[in-house]
Amino acid sequence: MPKIINKKTILQTRLFKLESLDINFGNDNLRNFEIISGSGAEAVMIIPVNGNNIIFIKEYAAAIDDYSITLPKGRIDKGENILDAANRELQEEIGFKSNNLEHIYTLDLAPGYINHKTHIVLAKDLIPSKLEGDEPEELEVISCKKNNLSKFIKQQNNIDSRAISCMYLLEKFTF
Amino acid sequence: MPKIINKKTILQTRLFKLESLDINFGNDNLRNFEIISGSGAEAVMIIPVNGNNIIFIKEYAAAIDDYSITLPKGRIDKGENILDAANRELQEEIGFKSNNLEHIYTLDLAPGYINHKTHIVLAKDLIPSKLEGDEPEELEVISCKKNNLSKFIKQQNNIDSRAISCMYLLEKFTF
Numbered sequence A, B: 001m002p003k004i005i006n007k008k009t010i011l012q013t014r015l016f017k018l019e020s021l022d023i024n025f026g027n028d029n030l031r032n033f034e035i036i037s038g039s040g041a042e043a044v045m046i047i048p049v050n051g052n053n054i055i056f057i058k059e060y061a062a063a064i065d066d067y068s069i070t071l072p073k074g075r076i077d078k079g080e081n082i083l084d085a086a087n088r089e090l091q092e093e094i095g096f097k098s099n100n101l102e103h104i105y106t107l108d109l110a111p112g113y114i115n116h117k118t119h120i121v122l123a124k125d126l127i128p129s130k131l132e133g134d135e136p137e138e139l140e141v142i143s144c145k146k147n148n149l150s151k152f153i154k155q156q157n158n159i160d161s162r163a164i165s166c167m168y169l170l171e172k173f174t175f
Helices: A082-093 A146-155 A161-173 B082-093 B146-155 B161-173
Strands: A003-012 A017-024 A030-037 A043-050 A053-061 A066-070 A073-075 A096-110 A114-128 A140-145 B003-012 B017-024 B030-037 B043-050 B053-061 B066-070 B073-075 B096-110 B114-128 B140-145
Touching: A003 B003, A043 A082, A043 A096, A043 A161, A053 A146, A066 A161, A073 A082, A082 A096, A082 A114, A096 A161, A096 B096, A096 B161, A114 A161, A140 A146, A146 A161, A146 B161, A161 B096, A161 B146, A161 B161, B043 B082, B043 B096, B043 B161, B053 B146, B066 B161, B073 B082, B082 B096, B082 B114, B096 B161, B114 B161, B140 B146, B146 B161
Parallel strands: A030 A114, A043 A114, B030 B114, B043 B114
Antiparallel strands: A003 A017, A017 A030, A043 A053, A043 A073, A053 A066, A053 A140, A096 A114, B003 B017, B017 B030, B043 B053, B043 B073, B053 B066, B053 B140, B096 B114
């Protein structure tokens, strides 16, 4: 196993920590890596199953300056557990809550250079319930029939890769 | 459409650019975002199809200080096109090349806060061919039968989310 022999924080901002790591791969084979961590908070992404439909959102994605298709998601607050965070985000982003939540997987984004975990939660038996979120604008909610998902994915631009992973997890891990 | 009214580079390192954006969502509803861009280079990830097998790699992922399961991938060099980069990475990382490469999709990682594109290339008709890469240690190559993929994914830890997305694209976009 490679060994981190030196670790230095280059910069810490509100959202990100950028670090420089010197890693020894054995026999003095040293490499320097730059890695990004989030603020320390993990994230939750929810697959909302409403009868025969999966509910997506369309939201402005600042890093690409364009709208993006994704699933309800957000940061887990301090002291909050995964399922509570999922139920809060559901209510804030699509106006539903669920009494049937299951944590089915934990995704790594791109673990070579980003240290960030997203917990995937399947939400069934949805009932209307709205909480005020902190979104800068109203999110567009898009329902897609389960048997039309792959066609829907093909037709969209700028889909969060985690949402595509969720389609695989939904199909292979839950039915 | 929200409008970026102010953009400032906080830090530029070898690999990352960290920016601060002030965005107007209309009616003077202003928000500040921090976003990460890569070095400007895009990436390629390859789905190598070898008969009835898909070829994965296991490599050390610095950001999580652990081994990770992923597909062959890497940065597109300056002046290199997507398919040439895919064929180079295939030879460097798994010792094969392909004369049957197809660019099937482009993934956004997490477009709300990371501006990074990964081009997904399907590689068929593999033939042995080795190029020297820049990996700090030999990569472990793992073949998995197509009809065993979901079981394989379930059994692994630390899978790059883009590789899971690729399993969905492989199944829905290519067969």
